[in-house]
Amino acid sequence: MKPDLLSVEALRPQSMEELAQIFTVHSLPMDKSLWIERAKPVADRVRFVQTTGFAGCPGELMTILPKLEIVSCMGVGVDAIDLAQARKRGIAVTNTPDVLNDDVADLAIALLLMTARHLALSDRYVRDGRWKKLGNQPLATKVSGKRLGIVGMGRIGKVIARRAQAFDMSIDYHTRNKADVPFRHWPDLVAMARAVDFLIVIVPGGPATKGLISAPVIEALGPKGIFVNVSRGSVVDEPALVDALVAGRIAGAGLDVFADEPNVPPALLGLDNVVLSPHVGSGTQETRGAMADLVVNNLKAHLAGKPLLTRVV
Numbered sequence: 001m002k003p004d005l006l007s008v009e010a011l012r013p014q015s016m017e018e019l020a021q022i023f024t025v026h027s028l029p030m031d032k033s034l035w036i037e038r039a040k041p042v043a044d045r046v047r048f049v050q051t052t053g054f055a056g057c058p059g060e061l062m063t064i065l066p067k068l069e070i071v072s073c074m075g076v077g078v079d080a081i082d083l084a085q086a087r088k089r090g091i092a093v094t095n096t097p098d099v100l101n102d103d104v105a106d107l108a109i110a111l112l113l114m115t116a117r118h119l120a121l122s123d124r125y126v127r128d129g130r131w132k133k134l135g136n137q138p139l140a141t142k143v144s145g146k147r148l149g150i151v152g153m154g155r156i157g158k159v160i161a162r163r164a165q166a167f168d169m170s171i172d173y174h175t176r177n178k179a180d181v182p183f184r185h186w187p188d189l190v191a192m193a194r195a196v197d198f199l200i201v202i203v204p205g206g207p208a209t210k211g212l213i214s215a216p217v218i219e220a221l222g223p224k225g226i227f228v229n230v231s232r233g234s235v236v237d238e239p240a241l242v243d244a245l246v247a248g249r250i251a252g253a254g255l256d257v258f259a260d261e262p263n264v265p266p267a268l269l270g271l272d273n274v275v276l277s278p279h280v281g282s283g284t285q286e287t288r289g290a291m292a293d294l295v296v297n298n299l300k301a302h303l304a305g306k307p308l309l310t311r312v313v
């Protein structure tokens with residue numbers, strides 16, 4: 001008999017077919033409020049959970065799965081998984097680091113360029129006839145040669161820095177520990193925000209980074225500063241950011257993540273100094289394919305009693 005696997009949020013069809021050849025797959029609906037009720041009939045048999053960084057595996061769900069051995073997550077962020085319970089019960093948690101570094105870094109730079117150079121606005125300017133009616137669009141902000149502060153200098157932060165260097169930017173960074181990089185380290189995030197032109201955030205979500213980009217950090221970035229977030233919405237004091245953007249106390253923001261996805265603060269929707277994207281940091285065919293393969297291969301490795309390819313817990 002095939003072992004039972006609970007799929008919290010589906011992978012691409014080809015990966016789901018691969019899983020179905022090995023496991024009896026029980027899929028949960030998108031509506032989180034139905035998860036417990038739908039999982040209950042099979043809960044006693046489930047040894048494997050397949051999920052995504054967005055859906056995660058909350059404590060209430062994990063609790064009703066007494067035989068659970070592994071949670072294989074698509075995404076590098078595991079902040080939506082109850083890691084404390086996993087540790088306590090000896091449940092393995094795997095993620096998909098590294099394969100998405102390029103895409104997330106590409107998006108960070110794209111959002112910075114789009115925001116500074118008013119590119120989303122430019123597109124609207126041409127399409128809705130403002131170019132013909134009003135003439136040239138107001139001038140934007142230069143990116144090349146500027147000073148970039150990166151919050152987080154891990155796998156993705158380093159790739160962002162490499163790309164920024166190709167734009168002749170100088171790099172500063174904030175982390176808790178000094179990293180092995182040739183850039184200036186700032187233990188004080190507010191001081192760094194005051195010194196740089198742009199701030200890109202790429203730290204994990206979760207309690208340790210909640211509200212790290214606080215009102216004082218945003219104010220320190222100042223009225224010419226541009227803020228980019230490709231990490232997690234929880235890392236930012238979102239109401240403070242919205243206030244600062246509306247009042248022009250920072251110049252603009254490129255945002256791929258939000259505190260309550262897929263809900264975006266309504267005040268942001270009408271702002272021309274903001275570029276919004278729907279959490280698509282790793283959202284290319286190639287990278288999502290590589291991530292899905294890693295999820296499946298971790299599950300296969302566990303089933304075969306082999307070492308896991310990636311492991312958080």
Ligand code: A2R
Pocket residue numbers: 076077078097098104151152153154155156157174175176177178179202203204205208209212230231232281
């Ligand atoms: O603080 P350190 O020395 O552990 O450096 C890590 C930094 N970091 C923090 N920086 C400031 N305050 C904190 N409370 C804090 N917590 C962590 O974030 C390190 O430089 C970086 C994380 O690097 P990695 O673990 O290699 O993560 P990766 O693959 O770059 O992905 C970052 C996040 C994911 O967790 C997803 O949420 C998102 O990007 O896609």
